[in-house]
Amino acid sequence: xxxxxxxxxxxxxxxxxxxxxxxxxxxxxxxxxxxxxxxxxxxxxxxxxxxxxxxxxxxxxxxxxxxxxxxxxxxxxxxxxxxxxxxxxxxxxxxxxxxxxxxxxxxxxxxxxxxxxxxxxxxxxxxxxxxxxxxxxxxxxxxxxxxxxxxxxxxxxxxxxxxxxxxxxxxxxxxxxxxxxxxxxxxxxxxxxxxxxxxxxxxxxxxxxxxxxxxxxxxxxxxxxxxxxxxxxxxxxxxxxxxxxxxxxxxxxxxxxxxxxxxxxxxxxxxxxxxxxxxxxxxxxxxxxxxxxxxxxxxxxxxxxxxxxxxxxxxxxxxxxxxxxxxxxxxxxxxxxxxxxxxxxxxxxxxxxxxxxxxxxxxxxxxxxxxxxxxxxxxxxxxxxxxxxxxxxxxxxxxxxxxxxxxxxxxxxxxxxxxxxxxxxxxxxxxxxxxxxxxxxxxxxxxxxxxxxxxxxxxxxxxxxxxxxxxxx
Numbered sequence: 001x002x003x004x005x006x007x008x009x010x011x012x013x014x015x016x017x018x019x020x021x022x023x024x025x026x027x028x029x030x031x032x033x034x035x036x037x038x039x040x041x042x043x044x045x046x047x048x049x050x051x052x053x054x055x056x057x058x059x060x061x062x063x064x065x066x067x068x069x070x071x072x073x074x075x076x077x078x079x080x081x082x083x084x085x086x087x088x089x090x091x092x093x094x095x096x097x098x099x100x101x102x103x104x105x106x107x108x109x110x111x112x113x114x115x116x117x118x119x120x121x122x123x124x125x126x127x128x129x130x131x132x133x134x135x136x137x138x139x140x141x142x143x144x145x146x147x148x149x150x151x152x153x154x155x156x157x158x159x160x161x162x163x164x165x166x167x168x169x170x171x172x173x174x175x176x177x178x179x180x181x182x183x184x185x186x187x188x189x190x191x192x193x194x195x196x197x198x199x200x201x202x203x204x205x206x207x208x209x210x211x212x213x214x215x216x217x218x219x220x221x222x223x224x225x226x227x228x229x230x231x232x233x234x235x236x237x238x239x240x241x242x243x244x245x246x247x248x249x250x251x252x253x254x255x256x257x258x259x260x261x262x263x264x265x266x267x268x269x270x271x272x273x274x275x276x277x278x279x280x281x282x283x284x285x286x287x288x289x290x291x292x293x294x295x296x297x298x299x300x301x302x303x304x305x306x307x308x309x310x311x312x313x314x315x316x317x318x319x320x321x322x323x324x325x326x327x328x329x330x331x332x333x334x335x336x337x338x339x340x341x342x343x344x345x346x347x348x349x350x351x352x353x354x355x356x357x358x359x360x361x362x363x364x365x366x367x368x369x370x371x372x373x374x375x376x377x378x379x380x381x382x383x384x385x386x387x388x389x390x391x392x393x394x395x396x397x398x399x400x401x402x403x404x405x406x407x408x409x410x411x412x413x414x415x416x417x418x419x420x421x422x423x424x425x426x427x428x429x430x431x432x433x434x435x436x437x438x439x440x441x442x443x444x445x446x447x448x449x450x451x452x453x454x455x456x457x458x459x460x461x462x463x464x465x466x467x468x469x470x471x472x473x
Contacts, residue, residue, distance in 0.1 A: 026204070026336075026338060026339060028197050028200065028289040028336045029195075029289055029290065030222070030226070031195065031197055031200040031226055031229055031289075032086070032195060033084050033195050033196055033199070033233060034084075034230045034233055034234060035084060035085045035086075036082065036083065036084045036233065036234070036237050037082070037083045037084075038080075038081070038082045038083075038237050038239065039079070039080065039081040039082070040078075040079070040080045040239060041077070041078075041079050041080075042077065042078050043075075043076070043077045044074075044075070044076045044077070045073070045074070045075050045076075046072075046073065046074045046075075047071075047072070047073045047074075048070070048071070048072040048073075048074075049070065049071050049072075050068070050069070050070040050071075051067075051068070051069050051070075052067070052068040053066070053067045053068075054066045054067075065107070066105065066106065066107045067104075067105070067106045068104070068105050068106075069102075069103070069104045069105075070101070070102070070103050070104075071101070071102045072099070072100070072101045072102075073099070073100055074097075074098070074099045075096075075097070075098045075099075076095065076096070076097045076098075077095065077096050078093070078094070078095040079092070079093065079094045079095070080092070080093050081093070086136065087135065087136050087137075088133070088134065088135055088136065089133075089134040089136075089193070090131070090132060090133040090134065091131075091132055092129075092130070092131045093128075093129070093130045093131075094127075094128065094129045094130075095126075095127070095128045096125075096126070096127055097124075097125065097126045097128075098124075098125045099122075099123070099124045099125070100121075100122070100123050100124075101120075101121070101122040101123075102120075102121055102122075103118070103119070103120040103121075103122070104117070104118070104119050104120075105117060105118040105119075116161040116162060116163050116169070117160075117161050118158070118159070118160050118161075119158070119159045119160075120156070120157070120158045120159075121155075121156070121157045122155075122156050123153070123154070123155045123156075124152070124153070124154050125152065125153045125154075126150070126151065126152040126153070127149070127150070127151045127152075128149070128150050129147070129148070129149040129150075130147070130148050130149075131145075131146060131147040131148075132144075132146050133145045133146065134193075136193070139191075140191055140192060140193050141189075141190070141191050142189070142190060142191070142192075142193075142292075142294075143187075143188065143189045143190075144186070144187070144188035144189070144190070144294065144296070145185070145186070145187060145188075146184075146185065146186040146188075147184070147185050147186075148182070148183070148184040148185075149181075149182070149183050149184075150180075150181070150182040150183075151180070151181045151182075152178075152179075152180045152181075153177075153178070153179055153180075154177065154178045155175070155176070155177040155178075156175065156176055156177075157173070157174070157175040158173065158174050158175070159171065159172070159173045160172045160173075174309065175307075175308075175309050176306070176307060176308045176309070177306070177307045178304075178305070178306045178307075179304065179305045179306075180302075180303075180304045180305075181301075181302065181303050181304070182300070182301075182302045183300065183301045183302070184298065184299075184300040184301075185298070185299055185300075186296055186297070186298040187296065187297050187298075188294040188295065188296035188297075188330075189294060189295055189296075190292055190293050190294025190295065190330075191292070191293060191294075192290060192291045192292035192293060193290050193292065194288050194289070194290035194291065194292055194332065194334055195288065195289050195290050196286070196287070196288055197287050197288060197289045197336065198283065198285055198286050198287045199229045199230075199232045199233040199236070199283070200225065200226070200229040201282075201285060201287055201339065202229070202232055202282050202283040202285075203225050203226075203228040203229040203232055204225055204339060205278055205282035205283075205386060206228070206275070206278045206279070206282060207220045207224065207225060207228065207263065209274060209278050209282075210258075210263070210264060210271075210274065210275075213270070213274060214265075215264055215265060215266050215270070215271050215274065216263060216264060216265060217262050217263060217264055217265040218262070218263070220263065224261070224263060227261070228257070228258075228261075228263075231254075231257050232254075232283070235250055235253055235254065236250075236283075250279065251272075251275065251276060251279060254275065254279060255267075255272075255275065258275075278386065281386045281387055282386040284386075285383050285386075285389065287334075287336060287342055287381075287383075288334035288342075289334055289335070289336050290333075290334060291331070291332060291333035291334070291335075292330075292331070292332050293329070293330065293331040293332075294329070294330050295327075295328070295329050296327070296328050296329075296330065297325070297326070297327050297328075298324075298325070298326045298327075298328070298350075299323075299324070299325050299326075300322075300323070300324040300325075300326070301321075301322070301323055301324075302321065302322045302324075303319075303320070303321040304319070304320045304321065305317070305318070305319050305320075306318040306319075317359075317360075318359070318360050319357075319358070319359040319360075320356065320357070320358050320359070321356065321357050322354060322355065322356035322357075323354070323355045323356070324352050324353070324354045324355075325352065325353050326350045326351065326352035326353070327350065327351055328348060328349055328350030328351065328373075329348070329349050329350075330346075330347070330348045331345075331346065331347045331348075332345070332346045332347075333345045333346070339383075340382060340383050340384055341380060341381070341382055341383075342380070342381040342383075343379075343380055344377070344378070344379045344380070344381070344393070345376075345377065345378050345379075346375070346376070346377045347375070347376045347377075348373075348374075348375045348376075349372075349373065349374045349375075350372075350373050351370065351371065351372055351373075352370070352371045352373065353368075353369075353370050354367075354368070354369045354370070354371065355367070355368050355369075369401060369402055370401075370402050371399060371400065371401045371402070372398075372399065372400040373397070373398070373399050374397060374398045374399075375395065375396075375397040375398075376395065376396055376397075377393060377394070377395035377396075378393070378394050378395070379391060379392055379393030379394060379395075379423075380392050382426075385429065387427075387429035388426075388427065388428050388429045389426060389427055390424075390425070390426030390427075390428065391423075391424065391425050391426065392423075392424050393421075393422070393423045393424075394421070394422055394423075395420075395421045395423075396418075396419065396420045396421070397417075397418070397419045398416075398417070398418055399416070399417040399418075400414075400415075400416055401413075401414070401415045401416075401417070402414045415447060415448060416446075416447070416448045417445065417446065417447045417448075418445070418446045419443060419444070419445040419446075420443065420444045420445075421441065421442070421443045421444075422441065422442045422443075423440070423441045424438065424439070424440050424441075425438065425439045425440070426438055426439075433470060433471045433472075434468075434469070434470045434471075435468075435469040435470075436466075436467070436468055436469075437465075437466075437467040437469075438464070438465065438466045438467070439464070439465045440462075440463060440464035440465065441461075441462075441463055442460075442461070442462045442463075443459075443460070443461045443462075444458075444459075444460050445458070445459050445460075446458045
């Protein structure tokens with residue numbers, strides 16, 4: 001535990017001293033994402049059917065006869081809204097998903113343990129709403145409001161018929177239903193702004209490559225980069241329903257912009273192939289610049305209900321509901337050291353108050369708990385070229401939890417938890433013939449319950465994946 005606390009302290013102290021250092025030759029903070037607004041609405045409907053029949057017989061008798069029928073339908077609709085101005089940063093998403101499955105199997109009465117048929121109906125429905133908003137006023141100060149709503153319904157019913165050797169039919173039926181709702185809101189006030197700068201970097205790559213190949217009409221200036229980046233942001237924000245037409249339109253508009261602003265000196269096939277290559281591959285780096293700190297209050301409410309029923313028995317009901325109120329503080333920083341390196345740091349501390357009630361047929365209990373949660377994360381991302389990316393992230397967290405079960409008259413349980421996590425990932429484009437990909441994470445978690453005979457719990461997990469692709473000829 002001492003080692004993990006030391007790691008957490010080092011992360012905080014080292015990162016806070018580093019994030020304010022101006023180490024880049026390009027001032028990424030000068031670029032501001034232009035005013036954008038985009039909304040999309042999509043519908044998807046899928047219908048799947050499966051039928052299978054097996055029959056085995058000879059002239060004397062039928063040995064085996066079975067039929068299987070499956071019918072599944074899935075409907076999904078999704079709405080997405082994004083808006084960015086100097087006074088507002090926000091996005092909304094809402095989705096509805098409905099899935100229904102009907103399953104039926106029929107057998108010769110004496111073929112499989114006297115089973116005659118099985119019929120199952122399965123229904124799943126969900127609604128998800130998410131909103132993230134920052135409203136800015138003077139000197140980059142903001143107040144924020146986030147909202148999340150999730151509601152899901154699941155029901156399953158099953159009927160089975162059996163026929164015994166005396167030709168007496170026996171029926172067995174069962175059903176279960178689950179209803180779950182989650183509502184979370186967050187109110188915050190803070191200072192700072194984090195800007196997406198991937199379009200700015202995309203513009204730098206395009207202009208640098210044109211200059212490198214002698215296709216630029218002049219040495220580009222900072223104002224040329226910003227102007228091209230703003231144009232790229234607007235161009236990417238336009239929606240097309242045909243990716244081929246979208247690519248044609250984007251390249252035509254980009255070529256027109258470069259010509260009108262006299263940024264290129266030639267229009268031959270080498271220019272167009274270079275522009276096409278860097279338009280496709282140089283804009284896939286998701287980079288951010290800036291820092292924010294905020295104080296927040298996050299209330300959450302979560303009721304759940306589960307119903308089980310078999311044959312003609314009385315339904316068994318299990319209920320659970322929780323209310324959580326968490327005040328806290330958050331600091332986030334993304335710093336582009338230069339065109340190839342980005343440094344990320346985040347720190348969060350909160351003190352949630354949780355109340356949850358459990359109701360079953362045998363007992364009902366109320367639990368109160370208060371917690372202290374501290375988290376710090378630090379990492380680097382490396383982008384040596386347009387097709388290569390690597391990231392390294394180190395994080396550590398500490399939790400102090402105190403539980404008190406009221407109706408069971410148990411003493412308070414106080415526990416400590418420490419976790420440490422290391423993550424690495426990357427895709428390295430070594431050459432057109434040779435590519436390397438890797439992904440790995442390692443975590444160490446300790447759990448100690450104070451004032452208890454229970455021993456300390458510790459778990460270590462390690463996972464690593466390495467991929468090599470080489471084409472000999």
